Amino acid sequence: MTGLAPLHLPAPEHAADWLAARRTGLLAEVEGRVADLRAAGTGDPLAVLRSWNDITLALSDLTAVGSVYAQVHPDEAVRALGDRVVQQASKVSTELSLDPGLYAVFAALDPAALLDPAGRPDPVARRLLDRVLRDFRRSGVDRDETTRTRLRELDSRQVDLGQQLSRTIRADVRSVRVTPAQLAGLPEDWIAAHPADADGLVTVTTDYPDAVPFLTFAEDAAARRALRLEFLNRGWPDNDAVLRELFAVRREVADLLGYADWPDYASEVMMIGDGDAIPAFIDRIADLALEPGRRDRAVLLERLRCDVPEADTIDVADSAYYAELVRREQFDVDAQQVRRYFAVDKVRRGLLEVTGRLFGLTYVPVDPVEAGVWHPEVATYDVFRRPEGEGSAPGERIGRIHLDLHPRDGKYKHAAQFTLAEGVRDRRLPEGVLVCNFPRGLMQHDEVVTLFHEFGHLVHHVLGGRSEWVRFSGVATEWDFVEAPSQLLEEWAWDPAVLETFATDEAGEPIPADLVARMRRAEDFGKGYHARTQMFYAALAYDLHAREHPDLTARVRELQGRYSMFPYLEGTHFHCSFGHLDGYSSGYYTYAWSQVIAKDLFSAFDPDDLFEPTVAARYRDTILARGGERNAADLVEDFLGRPSTFDAYAAWLAR
Structure with missing residues (x-):
């Protein structure tokens, strides 16, 4: 990718005009390329796929910037324009996916004719053709015109409802x-x-x-x-109606396409493969976590009774506070004292140093004016891959990242990585945005872990952004694998030798190794009931999509009673602020699914030397750099030398 330039973003005050012009230009480009593809017909299969690649890239360019601006730009008008741009891009994508004529072009291609320059079968190109045909079929292209028309309407409505859900959460x-x-x-x-x-x-x-x-x-x-x-109660009551309609839309889509329900439709392209396997997986994790969860909840309740002798239960209004007391009193870990070592600027620098060393990367700051950032607090870096054995030479620029780490009005409220540009080999640098809401001063250690987690998505996006095909670029694996690399990177935020390189107090003294060891033991406290809480969220996401419920709050109460170790709080409506019901839809189980894999991946690293270069390079090149070019299970097996198992996760949860 030598010589490729990143996006040239406008100054914040010019963002609306720039985005509008970009929309016009990219939509015109898509229209022209689609016309050319129709005219060319079923010629050289690779040429057809490359034409489709160009179309996909243009639509990705439109969606990515629109989505980022919709979530983070300080100007409300620009955020609204970003939403409209995403809607238009989605509408065009839907129209193309439901076009029988285009589908016929791809259906007529001969996979055996997809060869590399040496005349050998090209497995990645064949995989792309298979995925393109599958995408067409899953859109309903082979249905009658009446059904396709309805699917267009439903897709548009689903985008609108998802954006409405997110806007309400941001604003409330x-x-x-x-x-x-x-x-x-x-x-x-x-x-x-x-x-x-x-x-x-x-x-x-x-x-x-x-x-x-x-x-x-x-x-x-x-x-x-x-x-x-x-x-x-954020998002209540408005998002209750939004979610009801969103679930109904998805149920109708699944029905029109011939699936048993939405989870069955969504899981077809996941590692799990089958909607019915989701509740079975949820119950397996819940069963494993039950005894550890009961044990630690009993400790919380006992500590609560020191203050409230008559207490017979503990709920989420008190659980975080009493968990902190238990860690302070029984594990000798005071989170307020721990905070002293985690000034946000030091953590940011340390994160870059750690991931740079681990993956052979160098991060070079970019002037904010040159970067065209949307807010003065955004920090931008060009990412270079260091040549092997050449000291500190920056090497080849392989991407650009933007770190938007602090809260402000109208901004996305959680923590996530957003694509700003998909990388394409020899054509386009990958760019990503880390969007978080951390304090501007001292961080709690769990916030440091979250930052490492989210940065795992960002580095995956950059390192995986070197495919020839947009469809496989970056974090393009099955959706229930995407969290595994991020959960793996969390381990570096717990290692004493790693932390002492950047976690220092005001006097410059590094965090003591014995304190980190106590922190780790304290972190293990509560993992059982945390796992049960995650299974409550996973069951909620699955269940609300799988069947219709007359009262969503009542169903929240029922599922919380079944899975969570903490009782429902009267008068609350958690589902209305559960933004994952949009992007993850019925698949929130993926966090636990990915964690099982992440624990297995980590077993390949040397706990006494997390930077051991052979393992780190193999992980980088075997998993992260491959993007979606192979099935996730195959990537994991290539790295581990065996299929992934449940063993490491079960051992971790039991200890």
């Missing part, structure tokens, strides 16, 4: 007002950043940099409960 920032005395227990820097207003009260919002510390450290139980209730 709730708060409680408390007295300064009710801030007892919170870190001093947090209190200093939250002065009282003219009425003598402090506003605490449901945004993560406010909510996470408050729910973890605030001693006032009533205030914690009030904030937790607001947090769980």
Whole structure:
């Protein structure tokens, strides 16, 4: 990719005009290329696939920037335009996928004619043809015109509803007002950043940099409960109606395409392969986690009873606070003391150093004006792959990344990696955006772990962005594998030797290794009930898609009672802020599925030397760099030298 230039983004004040012009140009390009493809017909199979690749790239270019701007741009008008751009790109994609004439072009191609320059069968090109034909069939291209028309309508509506769900969650920032005395227990820097207003009260919002510390450290139980209730009611009541319609749309799509239900349709292209396998997997994890979950919940309840002797249960309004007390009192880990070692700027630099060393990369800062970032706090880096054995030479530029790490009004509320540009070998540099909502000062260690996790997606996007085919570029594996590389990278945020390279206090003293060991033991506390909570989320995502429910809140209550170790909080409507119901749809189980694989992948690394170059390079080149060019199970088997098993995960959960 030597010599390729990254995107030239506009200054924030010119973003609307730039995006509108880009939309016009790319839509015209797609129209022209589709016309050329129709005219060429079924000629050289590779030429046909390359034409389709060009069309796919143009649509990806349109969708990617539109989606990023819709989620992060500070100007509401630009965010709204980004949503419209994504809608238009989706509409064009749907029209093409339902075009019988285009489908006929690909159906007539002979896979045996897909050869590499040496005249040998080209397995990646053949895989692409297979995936293209499958995509056409899954869109309903072989249905009658009436059905195709309805599928077009449903696809458009599904995009609209997903965007509406996300907008409502972004906009619905709730708060409680408390007295300064009710801030007892919170870190001093947090209190200093939250002065009282003219009425003598402090506003605490449901945004993560406010909510996470408050729910973890605030001693006032009533205030914690009030904030937790607001947090769980974000998006209510508007998103209840949105979700009802979204589920109905998806059920109708699955029915029109001949599937038993939406999970059956969605899982066809996953590693799991079968919708019925999802609840079986959920129950397997839930069963494994039951005894560890009960054990640790009993510890929480016992500690709660020291303060509230009559308590007979503990719920999520108190669980984070009492888990912190248990870690402090029984494991000698005080999260407020741990925070001293994790200033956000040091963590960011350390993350780049760690992943640079692990994957043979160099990150070079880019001037914000040159980068065209949408907000002054966004940090941009060009990513270079260092040549083997050539010291500190930066090597070849292979991508660009943007780190948008702090909250602001109108911005996406969680943590995720967004594609800004798909990489294509010798044509396009991959670019990605890390969107998070971390504090601007000190971070809790679990936030550091989250940053490592999300950066795992970003580095996967860049390292995997060297395929000839857009369809296989970057994080293009089966959806229930995409979390595995990110969950694997979390392990480096727990290693004492790694942490001491960047986790230092104000005096420059590195975090003590014995403290990290205690942190790790403390982190193991609660993993059983955390796993059960994840299975509650997974069961909810599956169940709400699999069957219709007259009362979504009632079903939330039922499933929480079945899977979670903590009872339902009366008057809450968690599903309305569960944004994964859009992107992950029925497949939230993928976090646990990927974690099983991640624990197995980690077993190949030397715990005494996580940077051992042979293993690190093999992992980088065998899994990350391949993108979606092979099935995920095959990539894992290539790396491990055997099929993946459940053993490492089960051992971790049991210990």
